[in-house]
Amino acid sequence: MTRPDNQFVRAEVSELARFIGCALERAGLPAADAATVGGLMAEADLQGSDGHGVIRLPQYVKRIRAGGINVRPDIRVATEQAAMAVLDGDNGMGHLVVTRAVELAVEKARACGIGWVSVRASNHAGPASLYVRKVMQHDMVGLYFAVGNANHLPPWGGLEMLLSTNPIAVAVPAGTEPPIVLDMATTVAAYGKVKALAKRGETMPEGWMMDREGRPLLDPARAAEGFLLPIGGYKGYGLALVAGLLAGTLGGGAMGRDVVDFNQNHVTPTNTGQAILALDLKAFRDPDVFKADVDRLIRDIRNSERLPGVEHIRLPGEQSHAKRKLYSETGIPIAAALARDLDDLASDLGIEPLQLMSPVHP
Amino acid sequence: MTRPDNQFVRAEVSELARFIGCALERAGLPAADAATVGGLMAEADLQGSDGHGVIRLPQYVKRIRAGGINVRPDIRVATEQAAMAVLDGDNGMGHLVVTRAVELAVEKARACGIGWVSVRASNHAGPASLYVRKVMQHDMVGLYFAVGNANHLPPWGGLEMLLSTNPIAVAVPAGTEPPIVLDMATTVAAYGKVKALAKRGETMPEGWMMDREGRPLLDPARAAEGFLLPIGGYKGYGLALVAGLLAGTLGGGAMGRDVVDFNQNHVTPTNTGQAILALDLKAFRDPDVFKADVDRLIRDIRNSERLPGVEHIRLPGEQSHAKRKLYSETGIPIAAALARDLDDLASDLGIEPLQLMSPVHP
Numbered sequence: 001m002t003r004p005d006n007q008f009v010r011a012e013v014s015e016l017a018r019f020i021g022c023a024l025e026r027a028g029l030p031a032a033d034a035a036t037v038g039g040l041m042a043e044a045d046l047q048g049s050d051g052h053g054v055i056r057l058p059q060y061v062k063r064i065r066a067g068g069i070n071v072r073p074d075i076r077v078a079t080e081q082a083a084m085a086v087l088d089g090d091n092g093m094g095h096l097v098v099t100r101a102v103e104l105a106v107e108k109a110r111a112c113g114i115g116w117v118s119v120r121a122s123n124h125a126g127p128a129s130l131y132v133r134k135v136m137q138h139d140m141v142g143l144y145f146a147v148g149n150a151n152h153l154p155p156w157g158g159l160e161m162l163l164s165t166n167p168i169a170v171a172v173p174a175g176t177e178p179p180i181v182l183d184m185a186t187t188v189a190a191y192g193k194v195k196a197l198a199k200r201g202e203t204m205p206e207g208w209m210m211d212r213e214g215r216p217l218l219d220p221a222r223a224a225e226g227f228l229l230p231i232g233g234y235k236g237y238g239l240a241l242v243a244g245l246l247a248g249t250l251g252g253g254a255m256g257r258d259v260v261d262f263n264q265n266h267v268t269p270t271n272t273g274q275a276i277l278a279l280d281l282k283a284f285r286d287p288d289v290f291k292a293d294v295d296r297l298i299r300d301i302r303n304s305e306r307l308p309g310v311e312h313i314r315l316p317g318e319q320s321h322a323k324r325k326l327y328s329e330t331g332i333p334i335a336a337a338l339a340r341d342l343d344d345l346a347s348d349l350g351i352e353p354l355q356l357m358s359p360v361h362p
Numbered sequence: 363m364t365r366p367d368n369q370f371v372r373a374e375v376s377e378l379a380r381f382i383g384c385a386l387e388r389a390g391l392p393a394a395d396a397a398t399v400g401g402l403m404a405e406a407d408l409q410g411s412d413g414h415g416v417i418r419l420p421q422y423v424k425r426i427r428a429g430g431i432n433v434r435p436d437i438r439v440a441t442e443q444a445a446m447a448v449l450d451g452d453n454g455m456g457h458l459v460v461t462r463a464v465e466l467a468v469e470k471a472r473a474c475g476i477g478w479v480s481v482r483a484s485n486h487a488g489p490a491s492l493y494v495r496k497v498m499q500h501d502m503v504g505l506y507f508a509v510g511n512a513n514h515l516p517p518w519g520g521l522e523m524l525l526s527t528n529p530i531a532v533a534v535p536a537g538t539e540p541p542i543v544l545d546m547a548t549t550v551a552a553y554g555k556v557k558a559l560a561k562r563g564e565t566m567p568e569g570w571m572m573d574r575e576g577r578p579l580l581d582p583a584r585a586a587e588g589f590l591l592p593i594g595g596y597k598g599y600g601l602a603l604v605a606g607l608l609a610g611t612l613g614g615g616a617m618g619r620d621v622v623d624f625n626q627n628h629v630t631p632t633n634t635g636q637a638i639l640a641l642d643l644k645a646f647r648d649p650d651v652f653k654a655d656v657d658r659l660i661r662d663i664r665n666s667e668r669l670p671g672v673e674h675i676r677l678p679g680e681q682s683h684a685k686r687k688l689y690s691e692t693g694i695p696i697a698a699a700l701a702r703d704l705d706d707l708a709s710d711l712g713i714e715p716l717q718l719m720s721p722v723h724p
Contacts, residue, residue, distance in 0.1 A: 003548050006466050036641060055510045081446035081475030081645045113443030116476045118646060132715050141612065155663045157672035162663055172611075180607065182600040214669055232593025238544040238678040241663075245542065249534075249655050250503065256659045277639075297618045301517045301524055301603075301716040307576055310519035316600040343404040 010331035017042035049127040051192020094125030113283035118251025129171030129183035145247035156237040166243040175291035181317030186240035187228040248273030264306035372693035379404035410685035413554020456487030475645035480613025490531030491545035507609035539651035543679030548602035549590035610635030
């Protein structure tokens, strides 16, 4: 089967979820679990988190086939108190483990006002914002910390990549305005973005990465020769470190030299650590009054005076929100090169290929 | 009385605490409260947080005298659940309100594994690290968010200073190594550091502040003409925003346009919001095993390969820790100009001046 050579093709979100689910089921996941992961991965692409969506599918399948993922995990509470728990993911897919962590954190927050769930023996779970958004749907504020699945960041002044991009995400419900959803790597760029650029054959802006001599690294295909740079120099290094301690070390997940590079090693359990915090609005204030305050703040910011040349002042999550709306209508853009990889994967797995929206060239 | 003209004089930490306590008591605080605040402010100077120590005393006294602080506050729980509370500070000194919040968060964490206390109707409380350190002393991890007491940060792309430097602090206990204590403004520089440079007559590095035309601002005496820059551009803006929502809006504290500039206005209650989170180590893992993991991580980082020209790789809090040790022995350095201001204040209040360690020039 041929694919068009134009830069992007498009797929409907439901079709993308179906395709990913089928691939994961064929790789060995139970149908319900495969559908859950497929839905979350397609949702990542839907909101423009293209470094964390279907682009990861070939790697996930490779890992599952290599025995690096437990496809029938016993995800269980290792220890808990009224307002917290440590969840052992039993080396299951991260999407499943963190989804369970979110449910538990929300339950605990309902009972105690707040709930924290640390996760260990988990795996890569895609974009942090997916999970804080799920907390938010219960009229709660969500915070999330994770240890990344490969170390790309040296300590400030160092050369050894002892830290990952360890993301931090926060979701805050609004009223009539779109919610505020911050999802940021503690590096200037997330490694997923580097991969996405490499896939598209584009170059990186200066400031994303450096080589071992401290020179700017611009070619994403040479990413393995350098390291990511933290935001704000030593401050971003400090944020990556404490995010990793909160997400990893606190619950018994891997951190520092114990982090397994899941790009190179498809077999060793990663012991990935993640942590989620849910704060139940109604325990603090009348949720409607809170949301009205957030709406007012959003409007004050959006309508405030701009620097010369700036057209819009944006709120965190605004672009993802807009993409969710746009791609729901137009379909999700997928790089043609990635679409070809997915065709190869489909043929390899013996499943129906991804159905695209736009017609194939004659 | 004359003071030496050399750049710095020195005072013992206990003497500095005594002096600040006396000044605050004379200004109207009950003796015990004045001593508590004096101790915390001197501790700020002891660890090198010189933008938040005795340098703030003249301003605090001015505010108390103007009636902008409630010297006999009824600090009370406004609402609570098992693992959280909202504390109403009744416009008392921030140091007292946040100290009470720390105690309550620790209590709740002992009972539920974690504890969150939001504070409203509080005031400026000095360096964030003081409070997460107090959580840490109970074998807990501490997190702290605060809304700064003057807006110096526009949203990314904007000119109106709708946000403050909203600090984030995290303290993580270690075993035999010094603990990890991150305390960072979400701007490249904290406003307190700008003030300290102004006091010392020094210039700012490029990248700290910009003027309204987007040009670098280097003279700290002209700080009112410009604004602070966030770390990592839009990421630091996002962090400042969510830290403010967590510390302010969630508990009913001021945020955005409601923030009172306590440098300009000494009368209006600031309704300052702060939030503290305590995570009890023993609810998660064996604290000794956790601390051994942290020690190992610290040593891996400290001893890792360095970039050419870098002499030490530091951990967050390492320099404050070193200053605590050094200044305990040598005394706390105080800019001569500030020492003169403190003499004026002492004479104005009719109290014993600050006793310095070094002899006055003949």
